Amino acid sequence: MPSPDSPALVSRRRLLQLSGASAAALALGIDARAAQAAPLPHQEGLFSLGVASGAPRPDGAVLWTRLAPEPLAEDGHGGMPSRPVMVHWEVATDEEFTAVVAHGRALAQPELAHAVHPRVEGLEPATEHFYRFRSSRAHSPVGRFRTLPAPGAEAESFSAALVSCQAWYHGHFTAHRHLAAEEDLDLVVFAGDYIYEYGITEANLRREGASVGEVHRVETETLEQYRLRYALFKADPHLQAVHARAAAVAVWDDHEVQNNYAAHVSSTGIDAEDFVHRIAVAYRAFYENMPLDLAALPEGPDSDITTGFDVGSLARFSLLDSRQFRDPAPADAAEQQREDRTILGAAQEDWVAERLRSSEAQWNVLANGVVLVPITEDRVDMWDGYPAARRRLLAAMDEARNPVMLTGDIHRHVAAEIPADPEDPAAGALGVELVCTSIASDGDGARTDGYTEDWLQHDYVKLYDGRRGYVHLRLTPQEMVSSFYVVDWIEADDTAEKQLTARFTTPAGEPRLIPA
Amino acid sequence: MSPRPRTVTGLRTEPGLATITLTWDSLGFDPLIDHYRVYAVPGQEAPSAPEESSLLAKTVYPRLVHHGLDPAGETWTYTVVAVSDAGRRGAASRPVTAASQASVTATGTPVAVIGAFDGRTLEHRFAPSSYARIPEEHPEALIEYREGVDSPETAWPYLLPGPGDAWAGRAAYRARWTFPLESAPTEDHDLAVWLVDTTRLGGILRVRANGEHATDLTLPQGATRGSREGDATVPGSTLRRAFFEPAVPAALLQEGENVIEFELAEGGWAAWDAVGLFARA
Numbered sequence: 001m002p003s004p005d006s007p008a009l010v011s012r013r014r015l016l017q018l019s020g021a022s023a024a025a026l027a028l029g030i031d032a033r034a035a036q037a038a039p040l041p042h043q044e045g046l047f048s049l050g051v052a053s054g055a056p057r058p059d060g061a062v063l064w065t066r067l068a069p070e071p072l073a074e075d076g077h078g079g080m081p082s083r084p085v086m087v088h089w090e091v092a093t094d095e096e097f098t099a100v101v102a103h104g105r106a107l108a109q110p111e112l113a114h115a116v117h118p119r120v121e122g123l124e125p126a127t128e129h130f131y132r133f134r135s136s137r138a139h140s141p142v143g144r145f146r147t148l149p150a151p152g153a154e155a156e157s158f159s160a161a162l163v164s165c166q167a168w169y170h171g172h173f174t175a176h177r178h179l180a181a182e183e184d185l186d187l188v189v190f191a192g193d194y195i196y197e198y199g200i201t202e203a204n205l206r207r208e209g210a211s212v213g214e215v216h217r218v219e220t221e222t223l224e225q226y227r228l229r230y231a232l233f234k235a236d237p238h239l240q241a242v243h244a245r246a247a248a249v250a251v252w253d254d255h256e257v258q259n260n261y262a263a264h265v266s267s268t269g270i271d272a273e274d275f276v277h278r279i280a281v282a283y284r285a286f287y288e289n290m291p292l293d294l295a296a297l298p299e300g301p302d303s304d305i306t307t308g309f310d311v312g313s314l315a316r317f318s319l320l321d322s323r324q325f326r327d328p329a330p331a332d333a334a335e336q337q338r339e340d341r342t343i344l345g346a347a348q349e350d351w352v353a354e355r356l357r358s359s360e361a362q363w364n365v366l367a368n369g370v371v372l373v374p375i376t377e378d379r380v381d382m383w384d385g386y387p388a389a390r391r392r393l394l395a396a397m398d399e400a401r402n403p404v405m406l407t408g409d410i411h412r413h414v415a416a417e418i419p420a421d422p423e424d425p426a427a428g429a430l431g432v433e434l435v436c437t438s439i440a441s442d443g444d445g446a447r448t449d450g451y452t453e454d455w456l457q458h459d460y461v462k463l464y465d466g467r468r469g470y471v472h473l474r475l476t477p478q479e480m481v482s483s484f485y486v487v488d489w490i491e492a493d494d495t496a497e498k499q500l501t502a503r504f505t506t507p508a509g510e511p512r513l514i515p516a
Numbered sequence: 517m518s519p520r521p522r523t524v525t526g527l528r529t530e531p532g533l534a535t536i537t538l539t540w541d542s543l544g545f546d547p548l549i550d551h552y553r554v555y556a557v558p559g560q561e562a563p564s565a566p567e568e569s570s571l572l573a574k575t576v577y578p579r580l581v582h583h584g585l586d587p588a589g590e591t592w593t594y595t596v597v598a599v600s601d602a603g604r605r606g607a608a609s610r611p612v613t614a615a616s617q618a619s620v621t622a623t624g625t626p627v628a629v630i631g632a633f634d635g636r637t638l639e640h641r642f643a644p645s646s647y648a649r650i651p652e653e654h655p656e657a658l659i660e661y662r663e664g665v666d667s668p669e670t671a672w673p674y675l676l677p678g679p680g681d682a683w684a685g686r687a688a689y690r691a692r693w694t695f696p697l698e699s700a701p702t703e704d705h706d707l708a709v710w711l712v713d714t715t716r717l718g719g720i721l722r723v724r725a726n727g728e729h730a731t732d733l734t735l736p737q738g739a740t741r742g743s744r745e746g747d748a749t750v751p752g753s754t755l756r757r758a759f760f761e762p763a764v765p766a767a768l769l770q771e772g773e774n775v776i777e778f779e780l781a782e783g784g785w786a787a788w789d790a791v792g793l794f795a796r797a
Contacts, residue, residue: 075603076550082603110602111518111547199752218752222551222576223601268739268754269716274577280545281576284601300545 040085040136045069047140049078049231050240051133054291056187056247056309058125058148060102063089064243064291065133065140066115067108071231074215076224078231080114087116088134091123095130095142108135113227115288125150126312141240145247146186149312154477158311159184162367162471163242164191164253164408165438166233169200171207171490173238175439175469178485178498180241182472186311188246189319191408191436192253192369194290195220195229197282206443206491219258221278226285234289238494243291250290251305251319253369253409257282260381264301265328276301306348308355315475316361316400318352320344320368329380336377336385343370343386344393353396356403362508363475364400372405373416373433375455382409394418394430402508403431404480406471411438411445413471413484414455415463415504415513429460429511434482436471444468444489447501462513463502480506481516518547521598521606529594529614533759534585536614540596542578548601554580555595555608562593562611583757584749587619587633620706620761624794627705628695630661631668631790635749635757637712637742640674640788644746647675647785650684657687663695675743675787678780680717691778693791700771703796707776709733709760710789713742719783721760725768725776733760735783742787757789764793 040046048071052064067087070079090103101123106116116133123129126149133140149155161179179188198204199218205211212232220226233239242248254260257279260267266275283298286305290296296305308318325345330336342349356364370382372390383390397403398420405418413436417429437445445467455464469486483503487496504513526541543549551574555566563570572594573580582592593613598606621633637643642650650673651657661671676691677684707723707730714735721733738756742748748755764776776793780786 077603112601219754222574223548224550224574267716268741269737269756270577274579277542277549277576277578280548281550284548300548 040081043136043138046135046138047133049234050243051131051140051143052243052291053131053143053145053247054249055119055293055307056145056148058150060120060123060147061145061247062117062119062291062293063131063133063143064115064117066113066289067135068114068231071235072213072228074224074228076227076231077110077113080108080110082110084109085114085135089118089131091120091129091131093127093129095144097130097132101129113288117292117294119293123147125153126155141244143244148309149314151310151312153312155312155314157474157476158186158314159472159474160187160189161185162189162191162406162408162434162436162473163439164436165193165411165441166239167193167196167438167441168233168236169196169205169207169210169212170443171440171468172494173236173439174487174490174494174496175485175498176236176238176242177494178487179470180238180245182245184474185246185472188242188248189367189406190248190250191367191406192251193255193408193441194250194252194286195233196255196441197229197258207440208492220282223281223284226282227288230285230289248291249307249317249319249367250292251321251367251369252286252323254323256286257323260329261323262326262328263324306351310361311475313361314477315363315365316355316359317365317367318355320352320366321348322368322370326386330385333377336380337387339388341386341388343383343389349389349392352393356396356400359400361401362477363402363404363480364397365404365406366397367406369407370409371407371414371433371435373418373458373460374422375458394420398430402480402506402511405431405433407433407435408438410435411442411466412451412455413437413463413465413467413469413486413501414461415482415484415502416458417460417462417511417513419460425459431511432506432513434471434473437465437467437469437486439470440468440490443491462504465501467501469498469501478508482506482513518600518602518604520604521547521549521600523607524552524596524598524609527594527596527609527612529612531614531617533617533619533761534583534587536582536585536592536616537579538582538594538596539579540609543598549576550599550601550603551576552578553597553599555597556582556592558590558592560591560593560613562595566595566597566608584635585616586622588622589616589618591615619708619759620794621708621792624706624796627697627793627795628663628693629790629792630672630693631788633708633710633790633792635712635747635789637674637746637787637789640668640672641670643674645744647743648683650675650677654689657685657689659689659691661691661693663693672788674746675785676721676778676780677785678717678719678783680715680719680784684785688779688781693776693778695774695793697769697771697774701766701769701795704766705764705769706794706796707762707764708790708792708794710791711735711758712746712748712787712789713740713755714738714758714786715740715784717784719786720781721786722779722781723762723776724779725764726770726774728768730764730768730776731762732781733762735786740784743785
């Protein structure tokens with residue numbers, strides 16, 4: 001066991017047993033005093049996985065980087081030595097770092113694959129900030145984020161982008177290239193499937209010009225394999241540019257662990273008592289590679305990625321975990337309809353309902369992994385498989401002003417007015433759901449495909465487009481403008497221009513999608 | 517640094533056909549175990565320390581199935597080492613020796629066989645993924661195969677559908693296999709039924725010999741990937757193989773034409789590796 005003042009305490013349980021704030025600071029890598037000064041053998045490419053920020057607050061954010069001079073080293077440790085390494089960070093209000101407003105040190109530890117997650121505090125609200133890291137003599141790229149408005153402040157606008165489903169091997173991250181160039185962007189919401197667990201083989205490698213080593217050809221299962229899979233995806237320069245562009249928040253869906261898993265139930269018949277070991281390493285790798293706060297650090301197979309924040313009085317965001325606590329797929333229609341079936345779990349249902357009921361925000365934005373609106377009863381991996389849980393969530397959403405659900409998963413752009421009662425068209429809508437297409441999953445895609453009719457059979461579904469892209473939304477006290485961008489191809493190269501396939505206005509107080 | 521992983525204990529083996537299953541006690545989550553390294557050397561003697569050249573597999577689970585062993589039976593000696601999140605290795609477990617069971621496909625004399633006992637469906641009709649054509653070609657839910665006339669690629673679909681398969685009309689499919697015997701056997705025979713994968717539904721595969729009930733085989737829960745992938749020997753394959761080698765009493769067999777019928781009475785499809793009837797040596 002480590003001594004109580006060890007700089008390498010990564011278990012929350014141990015943190016609680018120790019000296020509270022100072023141990024937490026060590027685990028976070030903030031202001032670590034136990035610097036190990038031995039120089040690194042590598043100084044080139046130390047920041048090959050880029051930088052990121054997340055968990056934005058009015059007074060700061062979490063900064064992230066992971067030292068990896070050899071990002072594809074097969075043991076998942078990125079070519080780093082098996083010892084802690086000190087990383088320095090600084091935050092400024094200008095890109096040249098002449099006005100540094102915060103700085104500190106973080107300890108990159110082998111337990112976390114030399115990732116650091118320092119939380120920066122004490123910054124001015126509603127202000128653009130720039131940050132960078134240094135270790136040995138190597139400097140990271142510069143990232144930027146904007147602190148949130150002060151609590152209760154009247155914000156004029158807030159812009160976010162919605163992305164999901166990054167099957168790197170299916171095509172180039174062209175959509176990320178365009179997203180990184182968005183001028184108006186305060187936040188990026190990753191709605192799940194940040195990585196894919198499948199083995200990468202000739203059969204599914206559709207990204208032209210790309211090749212992968214033998215070690216990537218099998219499905220991820222061990223921690224080193226998940227770490228390596230994140231490194232493969234995160235080495236993409238367009239994804240790095242998006243992270244450097246704005247703060248990011250993320251929920252997971254299934255492919256961060258295994259396709260269509262539910263809580264501890266594997267979709268390929270792995271016994272639950274075995275499968276929890278895989279969940280534990282998959283959740284750890286997610287934490288290590290995302291700009292998450294300490295609260296999301298897993299304990300074994302348990303991890304809390306639910307989080308929320310307010311954008312002044314303009315918006316309240318709540319990020320939901322629709323995978324870890326769900327009941328398994330129903331055996332039959334009777335089970336599907338059972339009142340006690342849950343997709344969020346009871347504790348999370350209560351948490352989000354309370355956030356909605358107590359909210360004074362103009363917009364109440366939720367994000368989760370799978371589609372909420374009713375489409376067909378055989379889509380049991382989405383909320384269609386959990387109709388009673390959906391009724392409970394919709395009832396809670398109906399108590400908040402202007403609820404909006406953000407979703408990914410289906411590799412298609414879909415926009416829907418959420419029906420208050422799907423059986424009764426006269427009941428009208430209670431909110432809107434914006435579903436983003438994939439960044440790369442399923443390759444080029446097409447505007448229409450075999451599923452178009454399934455989705456457009458409902459009057460409340462206002463858009464369907466099966467090409468790759470992202471959604472941009474701009475919130476003001478008066479309206480939400482949602483813009484659905486696509487690119488025509490991604491497999492051949494990353495040069496496709498972005499196109500606007502649809503834009504909607506949702507006036508405050510009117511849960512509609514009005515073509516704009 | 518997080519502590520060095522503890523030494524793996526409780527290493528146990530379970531012999532199977534062409535497999536040896538290893539399990540051991542989980543080391544839990546503190547420190548988080550990146551993976552377990554399983555070292556294997558043929559025979560009953562292990563080196564004093566595991567050599568990297570004998571690394572059989574890495575797994576995150578406290579369990580490993582050593583696949584692909586010679587159906588005649590093999591003996592191996594195993595040790596397991598845990599690796600932590602920080603890349604630190606624990607000490608090697610006590611070595612354990614185990615032998616796989618010998619299969620009748622190796623010890624017996626083949627009388628009639630459909631397909632190759634090789635972990636692949638690929639020699640069978642419609643493999644690896646054209647399952648939708650099975651109900652089109654067999655609308656009566658009946659597959660017929662005659663030894664010496666038919667071949668796996670023309671007459672033996674790679675899946676036998678069951679009542680759990682909506683795509684196949686939720687029917688209990690039957691596969692009827694006709695073959696000649698020169699004389700009535702005086703000794704019991706052995707029926708080898710090797711499957712490459714099954715569904716999460718599991719099921720019951722009912723076997724009849726010349727109209728008489730011979731045995732019911734309980735299908736395990738599989739990976740449900742065998743409808744799309746045909747090779748369980750690819751490294752990292754998620755397919756879940758199953759092996760059955762029940763006896764067929766001599767009294768159920770006869771001189772001349774014999775019929776063995778498989779009916780998937782409950783559950784979802786089974787993906788054939790091969791089936792064969794073997795006389796005992």
